[in-house]
Structure formats: structure tokens, C-alpha cells
Amino acid sequence: MKLAINGGGKTRTTPFPAYNTIGKEEEDAVLRVLRSGKLSTYLGTWHDDFYGGDEVRALEREWAEYSGSKHAISVNSATSGLYCAVGAAGISLGDEVIVSPYTMSASATAALVYGAVPVFADIEEEYYCLDPKSIESKITNRTKAIIVVDIFGQPYDADAINAIAKKHNLIVIEDTAQAPGAKYKDRFAGTLGDIGIFSLNYHKHIHSGEGGVIVTDNDNLADRLRLIRNHAEAVLDARGYKDKNELINMIGFNYRMTEIEAAIAREQLKRLNSLLKPRLENAKYLNEKLSQIPCIKPTKIRKNTTHAFYVHPLIFDQNIAGVERNTFINAVKAELPRTLLRDDSDVLMGCGYVKPLYLQPLYQERIAFGKDGFPFNQSNVKYDKGLCPITESMYFEKLFTNEFIRPPMTKKDLDDVVKAFEKVWENRKKLLTK
Numbered sequence: 001m002k003l004a005i006n007g008g009g010k011t012r013t014t015p016f017p018a019y020n021t022i023g024k025e026e027e028d029a030v031l032r033v034l035r036s037g038k039l040s041t042y043l044g045t046w047h048d049d050f051y052g053g054d055e056v057r058a059l060e061r062e063w064a065e066y067s068g069s070k071h072a073i074s075v076n077s078a079t080s081g082l083y084c085a086v087g088a089a090g091i092s093l094g095d096e097v098i099v100s101p102y103t104m105s106a107s108a109t110a111a112l113v114y115g116a117v118p119v120f121a122d123i124e125e126e127y128y129c130l131d132p133k134s135i136e137s138k139i140t141n142r143t144k145a146i147i148v149v150d151i152f153g154q155p156y157d158a159d160a161i162n163a164i165a166k167k168h169n170l171i172v173i174e175d176t177a178q179a180p181g182a183k184y185k186d187r188f189a190g191t192l193g194d195i196g197i198f199s200l201n202y203h204k205h206i207h208s209g210e211g212g213v214i215v216t217d218n219d220n221l222a223d224r225l226r227l228i229r230n231h232a233e234a235v236l237d238a239r240g241y242k243d244k245n246e247l248i249n250m251i252g253f254n255y256r257m258t259e260i261e262a263a264i265a266r267e268q269l270k271r272l273n274s275l276l277k278p279r280l281e282n283a284k285y286l287n288e289k290l291s292q293i294p295c296i297k298p299t300k301i302r303k304n305t306t307h308a309f310y311v312h313p314l315i316f317d318q319n320i321a322g323v324e325r326n327t328f329i330n331a332v333k334a335e336l337p338r339t340l341l342r343d344d345s346d347v348l349m350g351c352g353y354v355k356p357l358y359l360q361p362l363y364q365e366r367i368a369f370g371k372d373g374f375p376f377n378q379s380n381v382k383y384d385k386g387l388c389p390i391t392e393s394m395y396f397e398k399l400f401t402n403e404f405i406r407p408p409m410t411k412k413d414l415d416d417v418v419k420a421f422e423k424v425w426e427n428r429k430k431l432l433t434k
């Protein structure tokens with residue numbers, strides 16, 4: 001059979017169904033807010049409305065209850081949430097924050113915004129989260145925090161990393177943008193460290209267009225997070241503060257969520273479990289089917305955890321295949337149709353996830369703020385190629401991801417994906433290797 005990439009027919013041409021989580025309930029919620037005329041009632045002054053309107057507060061109550069956290073604080077994105085978290089933690093000039101290089105860029109830039117530098121530790125070969133051993137090797141007397149990422153939906157190694165943090169008196173900030181509803185033992189991802197951050201952007205499990213929620217059990221951190229969200233500096237006089245230490249990092253922003261977003265997010269939270277269930281079943285099914293192809297290794301799930309499968313990562317073995325990953329995956333993509341509601345040509349597979357963050361120009365050229373390269377000019381931290389070999393091997397050679405696992409994809413749809421992989425496997429010798 002001729003491969004589609006070589007001019008043959010595709011395995012499937014009918015587009016895959018769209019992942020659309022928005023329904024009647026969200027529509028009603030938006031109309032309720034619109035008709036009230038109160039699209040946001042936040043005030044950046046010391047007033048009851050400093051903490052936002054009815055929908056924002058209801059979302060925060062419901063999210064806290066759902067996650068089992070004492071406090072939930074809504075923001076306008078997970079990026080804002082990460083920035084708030086680093087600010088609330090008191091991170092400052094000269095500090096080092098240990099972070100994964102295999103994540104969305106904001107997990108690391110959060111440190112830079114407060115004049116600290118990210119120190120990249122390597123990831124685990126099996127689960128792609130920060131490796132506790134690598135973290136330990138990166139700790140110095142400047143280290144103040146670890147930003148862990150529940151990457152692809154897999155909770156980080158909380159017992160091991162929390163123990164390291166405790167030993168060295170470090171704050172753990174958990175970026176759980178990709179793992180809502182995932183569990184570590186009996187606790188939800190996001191509640192495993194000192195501060196957890198969820199995302200509600202369009203590409204995540206549930207969304208409000210844009211948005212984020214921060215959770216913490218710590219009253220003092222919660223207070224500081226709420227201040228940074230909403231013009232802290234403008235209210236501290238009227239609100240009062242005990243000593244100068246309470247003013248550290250109290251330049252606030254406008255990271256406020258609107259009432260419409262909060263109303264949508266409340267409905268989305270109710271849907272999370274029913275959206276996760278078919279996703280997990282699909283991931284299990286595809287994992288089993290694809291790992292029967294000799295050059296593909298299945299995703300492993302950490303003991304005592306449940307995964308949320310934001311995307312479904314798999315490992316490609318180019319030695320067994322005799323062709324490079326990108327060549328093989330591009331051939332599979334050519335066999336498959338786009339998915340509705342996504343970009344016109346989008347076949348929901350990708351190679352390597354993201355380039356290790358330290359290879360971005362920001363770190364290679366050591367320029368963030370101003371012409372003198374602040375804050376890198378305060379530090380000797382290195383960002384050379386080769387820094388995190390496991391991350392680099394995942395990006396350059398081994399790992400690929402797909403989003404075919406999203407409902408309403410059925411087993412029949414997934415069987416077409418499997419057929420495309422099998423066709424390319426059987427005809428791999430016809431692929432031109434570079």
C-alpha cells in the first residue's frame with residue numbers, strides 16, 4: 001500500500017470530532033451575567049469589592065471545595081497565577097528557583113519577573129516530571145523554591161520532592177495547568193505543594209476562554225496572592241500592614257478574572273469528571289494498541305497516581321524503526337484527517353513537545369530586562385546545550401504526543417489512528433530517511 005506521504009490514499013479523510021466543552025449551561029451562565037450588567041465588580045481600593053463579584057467568589061468557593069484546599073483564588077490566566085505565586089513566596093533578586101525545562105515557558109519566566117533566575121533540573125525518563133535526584137544536585141544557598149510541573153497530566157513525585165523541599169526550607173509551587181482532576185494518593189494534583197496553579201485557557205481540559213485558579217492552604221500566602229492579583233500597593237495603606245517585610249513584592253497587577261469567565265468556569269468545573277473519564281479510557285485504549293507496534297513504547301503512570309492525560313505522550317525507538325521519529329510521525333500525520341474546531345490542517349500529533357526552555361534565545365543570550373541582561377547578570381547559572389540530557393533526548397529523538405484521546409473520540413476513531421500507525425510501520429522502508 002502506498003503511503004499518503006508518498007502520494008497514496010489516506011487511511012481516513014473524514015475529520016475527527018471536535019472537543020467542545022461548552023453547552024447550554026455555559027450559555028445560560030453567560031446570559032445571567034450579561035443581563036445583570038455586572039461584568040466585573042472588582043475595585044482596586046480597600047473595599048469589599050477588592051475581592052471581586054458574586055461569580056468570582058462563587059467560583060473560588062466551589063473550586064476550594066472541589067480540590068480540598070483552604071483557599072482558591074481566581075486569576076485571568078495560569079501565567080498570572082505563576083507570577084502571583086513567585087511574588088507571594090517572597091522570591092527576589094539573586095534567588096534561584098529550580099524548574100523543569102520541559103514545560104510551557106511561563107513556568108520558568110515567573111522567576112525572572114521577580115529578578116530571580118531559573119535553574120533547570122532534568123526530568124524523569126519515565127514520567128517526564130522533575131527528577132528528585134537532579135533537583136538535589138542543583139540546590140545552592142541561593143535556592144528558594146521549586147516549581148514542579150504535572151506535565152501532560154502526570155502528578156510530580158510529591159513524596160520525594162516535598163521531602164527535599166522540607167529539608168532545604170524551599171517553597172514548592174505546583175504548575176498543574178495540565179493535570180486538573182489528576183490524583184496523587186488521595187489528593188488532587190495542585191494541592192500537593194505549597195501553592196498550586198490551574199489553567200482555564202481554551203486548550204486545557206476545561207476552560208473559560210482564558211483564566212486560572214490558584215490554590216493554597218496557607219493563610220498568609222493566600223492573602224499575599226490576593227493582594228498581588230489586584231493592585232496591592234494601592235490598598236496597603238488603608239488595609240494596614242504590621243511590618244516592612246509585609247511590603248516585599250507588594251507591587252500588584254490587574255490579574256482579575258471577569259464575572260463572565262467565572263460564571264463559565266463554574267459550569268466547566270461541574271463537567272470536569274465527566275470529561276476526564278472518557279479521556280482516560282481513550283488514553284488507556286490507544287496506549288495498549290499503539291504499544292503493540294514494536295518501535296513504540298507506552299506511557300507509564302506513576303504508582304499511586306491517576307493521570308489526567310492533557311496530551312498522550314509516547315516514546316519512539318528509532319533503532320527499532322530504522323527511521324527517525326519525525327519522519328515516521330509525519331508519515332502517520334499524512335494518513336489522518338484534521339480535527340474539527342481546530343486549525344484547518346491540524347492533525348493532533350506533535351514531535352518532542354517543547355524545546356528545552358534553556359535553549360530559547362532568552363537564556364542563550366541571557367537577556368531579559370534592559371540592555372545589561374538583568375537578572376542573568378546577577379548569576380553564574382549556566383544554560384548550555386547538554387544541560388539536561390534526558391529532556392534533550394525526549395525533545396530531539398524520542399517523545400511524541402497526540403490529543404486524539406479527547407472525547408468525543410470513540411474507539412472506532414482511535415482504531416483509524418492505530419491503522420495509520422500500522423500502515424506506516426509496515427511500509428517504513430519506503431520512507432526516505434534523511
Ligand SMILES: *Cc1c(COP(=O)(O)O)cnc(C)c1O
Pocket residue numbers: 076077078079080103104106107149175177178198199200201211212
Ligand atoms: C497552559 C499552561 C500554562 C499557562 O496557562 P495560561 O492559562 O495560558 O497562562 C502554564 N503551564 C503549563 C504547564 C501549561 O500547560
